[in-house]
Amino acid sequence: MDTKIIFVGNYKGGVGKTTSVLNFAKYFSQSGKKVLVLDLDPQSSLSEILVKNNSQNGRQTNELNKLDGKKTLNYVYDLHISRIKKYNSIRLKFDDDIVQEYKKGGFDFIASSLFYEGGIGLDELAVRMEDTVEYLSILKQFLDPLLEQRRYDYVLVDCPPSNNLITRSAFLLSDYYIIPTILDGISTNGVAHYIKTVRNTYQQYCESSPDSVLMKHFFGPQPKLIGIFCTFIRGQVNYSAEMSALKSYVDRELKDDIYIFEEEINNYIDIARSTQVGESSLARNDYQVLSKQVLARILEMEKAN
Numbered sequence: 299m300d301t302k303i304i305f306v307g308n309y310k311g312g313v314g315k316t317t318s319v320l321n322f323a324k325y326f327s328q329s330g331k332k333v334l335v336l337d338l339d340p341q342s343s344l345s346e347i348l349v350k351n352n353s354q355n356g357r358q359t360n361e362l363n364k365l366d367g368k369k370t371l372n373y374v375y376d377l378h379i380s381r382i383k384k385y386n387s388i389r390l391k392f393d394d395d396i397v398q399e400y401k402k403g404g405f406d407f408i409a410s411s412l413f414y415e416g417g418i419g420l421d422e423l424a425v426r427m428e429d430t431v432e433y434l435s436i437l438k439q440f441l442d443p444l445l446e447q448r449r450y451d452y453v454l455v456d457c458p459p460s461n462n463l464i465t466r467s468a469f470l471l472s473d474y475y476i477i478p479t480i481l482d483g484i485s486t487n488g489v490a491h492y493i494k495t496v497r498n499t500y501q502q503y504c505e506s507s508p509d510s511v512l513m514k515h516f517f518g519p520q521p522k523l524i525g526i527f528c529t530f531i532r533g534q535v536n537y538s539a540e541m542s543a544l545k546s547y548v549d550r551e552l553k554d555d556i557y558i559f560e561e562e563i564n565n566y567i568d569i570a571r572s573t574q575v576g577e578s579s580l581a582r583n584d585y586q587v588l589s590k591q592v593l594a595r596i597l598e599m600e601k602a603n
């Protein structure tokens with residue numbers, strides 16, 4: 299199976315993670331890739347956008363609060379948590395229609411919801427989990443048969459700005475990750491911290507835990523950083539000081555060759571407005587240009603393997 303799982307993450311909120319997932323999904327699909335999007339953010343803003351803007355055919359709901367709970371990752375977690383706690387021998391299978399087609403973008407997605415069972419979000423479900431292999435493997439157990447069957451080229455994961463067990467399991471099962479950031483001092487520190495957290499998480503479970511042999515066999519190698527890209531760039535501002543601060547901070551903290559994309563995402567109201575209606579900006583091609591480079595970079599990294 300050749301699916302590459304990529305998470306888009308940063309512990310800082312409002313840096314454009316969700317917007318980036320939507321745009322990457324659309325442009326990857328446009329270049330002929332088969333894409334699945336997973337919304338792991340308990341805020342479920344991407345799900346809200348996709349459900350709301352999905353074309354209606356009479357039967358389809360267009361509000362997240364009316365979405366059938368069985369079509370959410372909350373349901374997947376809820377059932378798996380009960381299984382692990384009570385009936386560990388049961389095998390769970392989920393209906394195919396948990397995967398929804400996002401017609402406007404040409405990709406598929408699996409929603410999460412704030413409204414599941416009267417308001418049990420992914421964050422609350424994460425609290426019910428324990429820090430063990432069984433719970434950390436839920437997402438992969440669920441995804442593997444689905445990926446086998448549907449043969450996606452890419453799975454894009456919108457990761458929340460929190461470090462719970464659901465996020466950690468996403469780190470472990472992913473092949474790649476990419477970090478959007480804004481260019482200011484505080485966010486810069488956050489980026490290096492985030493990279494360290496991803497690395498430490500992998501190391502904790504797959505290299506230095508008593509179960510590391512099992513974990514490593516199950517999750518595969520450590521996720522590789524595709525790169526960092528800058529968002530909310532303002533045309534009139536010269537960012538050379540912030541940019542060199544980011545580079546030297548990352549160099550110093552990580553002592554590693556970290557790729558920073560030259561392609562940047564500008565602060566354009568049209569990007570925000572287009573996201574609200576579940577589309578990419580037609581007036582601005584920043585994401586189109588960046589997405590192309592992201593795909594090229596993944597291919598390069600694949601070859602180097």
Ligand SMILES: Nc1ncnc2c1ncn2[C@@H]1O[C@H](COP(=O)(O)OP(=O)(O)O)[C@@H](O)[C@H]1O
Binds near residue numbers: 311314316317569571
């Ligand atoms: N390049 C951009 N220019 C202007 N507004 C943007 C841009 N990217 C995102 N936004 C807006 O900024 C807010 C935060 O973006 P979002 O993608 O939700 O960030 P995150 O997922 O990291 O919290 C949203 O209202 C979004 O529409």
Ligand SMILES: [Mg+2]
Binds near residue numbers: 315316317339343456
């Ligand atoms: Mg978000």
